Amino acid sequence: METLDTNSSKVKPKLIVLGAGESGVGAAVLGKQQGFEVFVSDSSEIKQGYKEQLKNEGVRYEEKRHTIEEMQTAGLVIKSPGIPETAPVIKYLREKGIRVIGEIEFAAQYTKAKTICITGSNGKSTTTMLTYHILKKAGLNVGLAGNIGKSFALQVATEKFDIYVLEISSFMLDDMYDFRADIAVLLNITPDHLDRYDYKMENYANSKFRITQNQRSEDVFIYCQDDPETLEGLKRIKINASMYPFSLKEKVAQGAYLNEQNEIIIKVPNHENFIMSINDLALQGKHNVYNNMASGIVAKVWELRNETIRESMGDFVNIPHRLEHVSRISGIEFINDSKATNVNSVWYALESLPGKIVLIMGGVDKGNDYNMLKEMVQKKVRGIVCLGKDNRNIHNAFEEDTEVIVNTATMSEAVQIAYHIAQKGDTVLLSPACASFDLFKNYEDRGDQFKAAVREL
Incomplete structure (x- = not known):
């Protein structure tokens, strides 16, 4: 259990980063670059590599505690997605009315890059990597971030990508408020992390649907037509973006479906249809057909050539620790x-x-x-x-x-x-x-x- 430590002197209002993992250290680097006074606080021991990074950037930090006097002076807090709302430090900040956001929300303010955001209970890492692979193979200047690889904030601070493919977890979405995805992908919603959502499926589903918040009519929402929880969510949540469903069970007017010949068909208005046999996919199994459909729709919306999409789906190598x-x-x-x-x-x-x-x-x-x-x-x-x-x-x-x-x-x-x-x-x-x-x-x-x-x- 996290506790608040009361031994420290007061400092001027500043940006406080809670959690010194990949996202936290990235947020600290970007904050420093943007002129914030930055302080990093972690209730656990900070890994040596991240300590070195913070020292090199001249960022003050503490470990194994959250000091209450430091927290009192925060103008803005960026928290690690792993810290629950029930943590004493978060309760304290909420009581004080101090704004608490996530790293993705913070970093998005400092880039004009387009964002392709992928969430879902299952398949999001694979689909994120596959989408990134397709776009990179097409020669686009694309970054990979979120719940995978280097943090979004660090890349915004140190790179100049035109597009980011972001893997977004429900915990990340909970700390996002004004962020807007240009393309949002919701793969599926099945029971996961229910301990963080009062063991209520609707709470967890609502968290996943935050991927669509702030989207406009010119944006895109890609979702699974076969997923019952997603369909339930669509009954209660208004979607402003253009919608592209994918399905293995039924033909869709626009989006992706499987025909009688076991071929993926992708239809996007004003573009040539994409057709590919599921036997030619690098990733086999029913769930991977869904993942390829989602990535394929993104690629078609981005107006990539069918040949490039087909080649990428055929030669993709999956991430470690996933089958x-x-x-x-x-x-x-x-x-x-x-x-x-x-x-x-x-x-x-x-x-x-x-x-x-x-x-x-x-x-x-x-x-x-x-x-x-x-x-x-x-x-x-x-x-x-x-x-x-x-x-x-x-x-x-x-x-x-x-x-x-x-x-x-x-x-x-x-x-x-x-x-x-x-x-x-x-x-x-x-x-x-x-x-x-x-x-x-x-x-x-x-x-x-x-x-x-x-x-x-």
Whole structure:
């Protein structure tokens, strides 16, 4: 729990940045460049690389505390998306009426670049990377930021891109007020992070729809016609932008759909239709057809050549920790899907892989409902290897659906047991459905430990 520290002297009004991670340090650099007096405060220890960056920029900082006298003098606060509204420091700032915004909101004020903003419970990293890949391959001066890569603020301070493709999480959207996306993409809305939204799906959905706030008629909103929660949201939220749906189930007048020949058709007014067989996509699986549709609509709206779009969709290499092939040992495939931190992501992973699967899952459960996985587990999963401090929910959910459920305490143990359960032709899949911070630093650390353990077999 974060606490306020009361040992410090008062300073002049300034920009305070809460959280000294990628977004916070980027915001501090941009703030300094724009003439703010900047102070960075983190309730945890700051990583050495970020400390060096702050020192080089001449930015004052504190770690392992938030000092109340410093907070009192804030003119504006930029907070890390990971800090919840319930944190004492945020409650204090709200009570004092001090404005609190996110890094994306702050950085957008200092660039004239166009923004393509992508959100969704699942697939946003892949779709963001794919969209960036298509635009870059077309020769556009494009940056990649948000929940991925270098922070938006740092790039606004140090680069001169014409376009940014931004991966935007619901936590980021909660701290955005005046920001306007030129193109907004909402891939899907499935239960995730409900602990931050009073366990109410409508609250979480409303957060996702903030991607459309402030959009005008000349802007674009791309969304999934097949997603029930998105369709519910559209009943209560007014969209001002031009709307382009995508669907695997029905033909749409404009947007993207799948025809009887399993070809993606993309229709944008006043442009030649785009057609591509799903068999030619670099990324396979139903969920990736959706991701390609969304990216393809962005590319068509941007008036890119069909040939460029087709080439890019055919040669794209996915991000690490997202259905990443690690190795093949004794006829058994090992796949790292550590980025799958919710139930829906695991469903997509199971759906996209052939044959029988030994599933390594578990971690910090964010209020997961495992029911949607039951049929897939019955059909495809040979055994489940639990990796986490508390696996009761997984046992309760699947004890009747698979023959083997085993608890493990380390990644090395989990990989070894999964290897012994698996048979030739099977896949050992790390797809946790949970956050990583009970046993690992983050999902990258979890995925890296999985890859290291596989190499030791």
